[in-house]
Amino acid sequence: MNGVNDPPVAQPILEEYMEQTGPHTIDVLRTVVDVDGGPIVITEIVRKEGDVGGITQNDTILNINTNFYDLLAGENETIVYDVVVNDGIDDADPITVTIIIMGVSGGAPIVVTVTEDTDNVTIPDLPDDITSIIIKQDPDGGVFPDTIPVTIDTNKYELPEGEIKNVFVELCLDSDCEFKETLQIIVEGVNDPPVAEPFTHTMTEGTGTDMLDVLTLTNAFDLDPGDNELFVSSVEFSSGGDPFENNKIDVSTNSSGWAVDSDKYAYLNEGETETTVFNIIVEDKNGGQAPVVTGTITIVGVGRCEVTTEKFGDLAKELITSEGITDEATLNDPDSYQAAAFKWLVEEDTYALSCPQDPNPECLIIQRYVLATLYFGTNGNNWTDCGANGIDFEPDSCEASVNGAYSPGGNTTWLSRVNECAWGLLACVPETGCVDRIEMERNNVVGTIPSEMGNLDQLRFLYLERGGLSGSIPNELGNITTLQVLDLDFNDLTGTIPESIFSNNNLGQLDLNNNFLSGTISAGILNSQDTLNFIQLHNNLMTGTIPEEVGASTLLRVAQFSGNNFTGSMPDSLCLLDALNITGTTIMELLDADCDGDPPEVFCDCCNQCGGVDIPVPGSVRF
Incomplete structure (x- = not known):
């Protein structure tokens, strides 16, 4: 639907002034409204009647000099203008501006100034022989009628600071009011404080x-x-x-x-x-x-939780054990990091957690507990950045942050009594409050990776690189279906790579180089053929052959296998990817194996690195 211009609208203006009361002004546009909100201009002012000798125009303002007029008592001079305004497209109907100058007797009026909001004021220094008064101009009704001496209730006037209002009263000096004088009361506005209610x-x-x-x-x-x-x-x-x-x-x-x-x-x-x-x-x-x-x-309260401090421990333990996150024996082992995390959650963390019965506890109590297991399981008190503030767990500034796709990460120390999404070195999905990314590099992360981490079911990026992690990679990490990047390089990890890691069909980057990992590459890596683009397994203790399934991913651009005990030949599928790179139809950047011996441990005539370790690669590849 196409809009049309609405012409401006305005109301007539009527102003009355006593002669000999000095200058006054009228803003001609004060009643004009443009429905479309455009600028308003005066295109024409036409005098219809009256003596305009005392009136001048300055843009949109009419200046009235009442001292110009010399009128008899009771005589009026009426001046009428038609004013045409325009919004740049259409004219409004003419605005009628009527100015009435009222004559006074006895020459110039008696002028008295009062201030609004000063209660009842009796006007001083008036003639002694006043018989009656006639209120000529007082729209706010502040002057008491038929009252001598003249008295005005200044509280009746509400004016912005600096503005004035003129009140005119005729003072009759005989019974027939043939002899009279004019009283001009100038009411000055002051700033009135606002009012408010509880x-x-x-x-x-x-x-x-x-x-x-x-x-x-x-x-x-x-x-x-x-x-x-x-x-x-x-x-x-x-x-x-x-x-x-x-x-x-x-x-x-x-x-x-x-x-x-x-x-x-x-x-x-x-x-x-x-x-x-x-x-x-x-x-x-x-x-x-x-x-x-x-x-x-x-x-x-509606009793949604009905959890007291005493009951919370039992409810939290039931939730954690019933969900299979940690077994009760481990929670009760005073030497376990799980017991330390649980003790912190129940006894020291006063942050207002949601109820254990809520529909999504994984991103509420469970998430907070799991992060605490990572903290206590990797000696968080000795982290380089974002370790807890002593024993009081009050939030301190933590400058380290992550480069999360959803948020820049928090900036407070871990275990602070604030929402865990505000902790440094991690970032959350804003819509759910669930952890999306954990990133720690050279943060002195020492210890083991908790199996509880597998319960961060919206985690996409896990970087725990260049630390002192030992033990095995938990099988539970591979069960995180959202996991896209697993980067655990330059640690002291041992054991085999879990089958669940190889079979994760969302994994795009597997970076496990420079550890002490053993075992073989599972053919289950075929499950990630639509997502895998980066695999670094070099400098480990792995054996067997490199399976054909690794080359099933046409997105693969980096594959490093050197520094292991692999044997056999590089699969044709990977060589085909490298060959395609030569023709410019794929983006394979680095293919590396132990192919430099005589005979080589791995026969590879398509590798562009043999025995390479941490070789810079063009592009945005992480090492």
Whole structure:
């Protein structure tokens, strides 16, 4: 549907002034509204009637000099203009601007200035023989009628700071009001502080996040017309539940920026409430402040968890053992790193965990426990970067981060009492909060890889390279169906490569060089033929032949097998990939084996490296 231009619209303007009261101004465009939001210009001003000798035009402003007019008492001079405005496309209907100059008697009026919001003011120094008064101009009704001496209620006027309003009163000096004078009362505006009211916001635990607009909740209002730029200038925690623990309530001086996450109150029992009170100051742009008001936030528990500190250990243990993550005997072994991780989770980690009964515990309690097993299983207290802060587990800055595809990684030390996605050296999937990437290189990671790591079921990238890892590669790592990169090079790993690793059909990079791995390359590597592009197994203790299935992946660009005890010949499938590289139809960059002996351990007339170790390769290949 094509839009059309809507012409601007405007309301007529009527202004009345007493003669001899000095200059006044009228903004001709003050009633004009353009529905389409475009700029408005005056194209024509036509005088219809009246003496305009005291009126000049300055752009959109009419300047009225009432001292120009010399009128008798009760005589009026009416000036009428038709003003045409345009939005750049269409003209609006003409705006009628009517200016009435009212005559006064006795020459110039008596002028008195008062200030708004100063209560009732009796006008001083007026003639003694006033018999009555006639209110000529007072739209706000501040002058008390039939009251002598003349009195004005200044609280009736609401003006922005610096603006004035003229009030005109005729002072009758005889019973017939044949003799009279004019009183001009100039009411000066001052800045009125805004007003605000206390508020209470109640939520049920477990119902998500509410975004609060504090200006709306406090009914904040600026008494000065046209001066409605209000903001929250101060927020202070007053009493009740700590809003900053686990970032349950994110308060900001941005009035629309408060966030209350009821899901973080899972510890509340049914019917139990937690109330937090804030002191709030609302301010206007001129520095006027409303009195301090309170904002009260109450969360009502529904017993979703009903987990006390005492019960949490039993519930967490049941979850961990029933899911087959760690067996109970190991959890109860005081010398195991699993027991250390469990003790930290139950006794020392006060971070508000979600309930063990929640539908996705793998990315909640289980994830936090699994990461703790990695920490305690690899001597995390001695990591180069991001080790825990002593024994208090308060978050410290951790400059190390990862190059995750989803996020830049956290920047706090591990085991901090914050969400684990904020810890350094890892990154999470924002939508789920599950760990997507762990990256540690030269971080003094010493110990064994926990089998519990296989429960990080959204992990895509695992880099634990150039450390002191020993023991075998857990079979459970290969069960992570999302795993794309496994990089464990330059460690002290022993044993065979699990069949599950070779058979992982999502694996793109297998980097296990410079360890003490034994065994053979499984033909199950055929499962990764659609994804495998990088395999480095050099400098290990592996035996057997290089299977034909390795070359099934046409994406393969790096394959290194030297420094092992492989025998036989390089499979034709890999040589074909290398041959295709010569014709430019594939991207095979490096094919390496122990092909430099006489006779060679591996016969390979298509390798472009023999016995090479850590040879730089063009492109973005990691080593």
